[in-house]
Amino acid sequence: MDPTAPTLILIVDDHEVVRDGLIATLSSDERRVIGVATGEEALESVHRERPAAVIVDLRLPGMSGHDLIASLRKEHPELRIVVLSTHLSERSVRASYEAGADVYVAKSAGSEELRTALTGVLQGHIREESPADLVQRLRGGTPLSPQLTPQQERVLSLAAQGATDKEVAHTLHISESTVRFHMQRAKELLGARSKTQVIAEAIRRELITPDSP
Missing domain, CATH: 3.40.50.2300 (Response regulator)
Structure with a gap:
């Protein structure tokens, strides 16, 4: 080796x-x-x-x-x-x-x-x-997982299903720039550098599930 x-x-x-x-x-x-x-x-x-x-x-x-x-x-x-x-x-x-x-x-x-x-x-x-x-x-001390807003959870849940920013925006009736804003805030909260990482981190912390509606 x-x-x-x-x-x-x-x-x-x-x-x-x-x-x-x-x-x-x-x-x-x-x-x-x-x-x-x-x-x-x-x-x-x-x-x-x-x-x-x-x-x-x-x-x-x-x-x-x-x-x-x-x-x-x-x-x-x-x-x-x-x-x-x-x-x-x-x-x-x-x-x-x-x-x-x-x-x-x-x-x-x-x-x-x-x-x-x-x-x-x-x-x-x-x-x-x-x-x-x-x-x-x-379990002790401060909470282990930061709290996402309901809109951030919805954005991440749709993205976890493979939806594009455009599709997420259409589903939630918001602009694509707003989708990107929520995604960026979620990255900052969960310490992630990419879209894939923030989705994975949210799933690991049970903030969303891959099949969330």
């Missing part, structure tokens, strides 16, 4: 927009990030590509995230495994750790929490935190 080659990270999430957002957020000169949609694809990709770390969503078609983690841990004990989930409960965290995950990140915690967790496991620093402590830390 070329020691100068970028570290390979695998994303396992069945929402394409979330995968694309994570790839854009986490990719750098030091990291190459690829994505797959199912647990079966992940098993094949890990065997073929030999990534350093895998980021796993717990809700996957065909195979649960916990089953995938257990299989990956058994077949590739050196692999670093990060859970990225909408669920934040002691039961979910404990089941993930028991399956073999190294660290658990709630999607509502945002990109910085994920980047910190990923960097830590890649450097061999596994966070010593009980399920109860992790849930308390992520």
Whole structure:
């Protein structure tokens, strides 16, 4: 293996927009990030590509995230495994750790929490935190997710379905410049740099869903 080659990270999430957002957020000169949609694809990709770390969503078609983690841990004990989930409960965290995950990140915690967790496991620093402590830390203090306005939510929800600015403007009876204004404000609130990233971030924080009307 070329020691100068970028570290390979695998994303396992069945929402394409979330995968694309994570790839854009986490990719750098030091990291190459690829994505797959199912647990079966992940098993094949890990065997073929030999990534350093895998980021796993717990809700996957065909195979649960916990089953995938257990299989990956058994077949590739050196692999670093990060859970990225909408669920934040002691039961979910404990089941993930028991399956073999190294660290658990709630999607509502945002990109910085994920980047910190990923960097830590890649450097061999596994966070010593009980399920109860992790849930308390992520739920305590200030709200984890900024609040979007109803119009910003509508704009992002339509964009997540693939609507263009013109189509969003027509549906909401506003101008295209107003659509772009709401999109820009949402980017600023969620710390995103692109349309794809802001949609992915909004979905991860459960501010919108991909199939929102």
